Amino acid sequence: xxxxxxxxxxxxxxxxxxxxxxxxxxxxRWLVDNPGPSYLRLGKAGxxxxxxxxxxxxxxxxVPVRSGDEASxxxxxxxxxxxxxxxxxxxxxxxxxxWSMAAKVQQAEQISRHAFVTTLEDHLADGGFGSxxxxxxxGTAAAATIRPIAxxxxxxxxxxxxxxxxxxxxxxx
Numbered sequence: 001x002x003x004x005x006x007x008x009x010x011x012x013x014x015x016x017x018x019x020x021x022x023x024x025x026x027x028x029r030w031l032v033d034n035p036g037p038s039y040l041r042l043g044k045a046g047x048x049x050x051x052x053x054x055x056x057x058x059x060x061x062x063v064p065v066r067s068g069d070e071a072s073x074x075x076x077x078x079x080x081x082x083x084x085x086x087x088x089x090x091x092x093x094x095x096x097x098x099w100s101m102a103a104k105v106q107q108a109e110q111i112s113r114h115a116f117v118t119t120l121e122d123h124l125a126d127g128g129f130g131s132x133x134x135x136x137x138x139g140t141a142a143a144a145t146i147r148p149i150a151x152x153x154x155x156x157x158x159x160x161x162x163x164x165x166x167x168x169x170x171x172x173x
Contacts, residue, residue, distance in 0.1 A: 001122075001123055001124050001151060001155070001156065002123070002124060002127065003039070003041060003123070004017075004041075004121070004123045004127060004128050004129060004132070005123070005124070005126060005127025005128060006127075007039040008099075008100075008101065008127070008132055009127070010037065011037075011101065012036060012037050012100070012101070012102070013037045013038065013039060013100060013101070014031070014034075014036065014037065014038040014039070014059055014098060014099075014100045015038075015039050015041065015077075015098070015099050015100060016028075016030075016031055016038060016039065016040045016041065016097060016098055017041045017077040017078030017079075017096075017097055017098075017099075017129075018042070018043075018078065018097045019043075019047065019050065019065075019076060019077065019078055019079065019080070019081025019082070019095045019097060020047050020048065020049050020050045020051060020081060021047065021049050022049055022050070022051035022053065022054045022055060023051065023055060023057065023063070023081075023095060023097040024042065025054050026054050026055050026056070026057040026097070027040065027057055027097050027098060028040075030057050030058065030098060041078055041079075043078060043079030043162070044079075044162065045079060045161070045162040045163065047079055047081070047082060048082065050065050050066075050081060050082070050085065050095075051063075051065065055095075055097075057097050057098050058098060059098040059099055059100045059102065059103040060096070060098070060099060060100070060102075060103025060104070060105075060106035060107065061096075061098070061106070062075065062094040062095070062096055062110050063094060063095045063096070063097060064092070064093075064094055065081065065084075065085065065093040065094060065095050066085055066088060066092060066093040067092055068088060068090050068091045068092040068093065069090050069091045069092060070092050070113070070114060071114060071115045071116065072091050072114065072115060072116035072117075072118070073091050073092045073093070073094060073114050073116070073117055073118070074087065074088050074091050074092070074093045074094070074118050074119075074120060075093075075094045075095075075096060075117055075118070075119050075120075075133070076093070076094070076095055076096070076119065076120045076121065076129075077095065077096045077097065077099065077121055077129045078097075078121065078122060078123075078129075079122050079162065080120045080121050080122040080166075080171060081093075081095050083120055083122075083166055083171045083172060084120040086172070087118075087120065087149075091118075096129075099129070099132065104132070104135065104136040105136075107133060107136035107137055107142070108136065108137050108140040108141065108142040109142075111133075111136075111137055111142040111144045111146070112141070112142045112143065112144065114144050115143075115144055115145070116144060116145050116147070117133070117144050117145070117146050117147070118146075118147045118148075118149060119133055119146065119147070119148045119149065119150075120149045120150075120171065121148070121149070121150050121151075122151060122162070122165075122166060122169075122171060123150055123151060124150055124151055124153060124156075125148055125150035125151075128148070128150050129148075129150075130146070130147075130148020130149070130150055131148065133146055133148070134146050134148065149170070149171065151165070151166075151169035151170065151171060152168070152169045152170045154168065154169065155168050155169040
């Protein structure tokens, strides 16, 4: 619940947080081809396959997962991808399986294509993916509204499976 915060504070660290088995394969290939400091966060809940084929991934590049309304989109990373799809309600869904400090510069351009971006992550809000994205566009001309959805701090003293923690923490639809 706090690993993103710890890892993203380290200079030159690439976070690999695939959302399904196809993204896992793509991230592993990218990491092998691009040696350097990296952190691989794998889901442990038997995540289903959301991509028909292995997507093209690189740090900071949004990967389309489901088509839908492009004005208001869902953007997720890691094991929360299924929850993002479940909450999309007609919105397009994107995944960002590779991200880093260096990839922040690419975000303003991608965000500017949308009016509203909702991020969803299985991490606490502080230091997480949504705050990374918000930091990425601070001081830029990107006009989209960003709404991070993260786990509630109420789950910090709980032990349960991923589905239960997501439900208690506010991620489940």
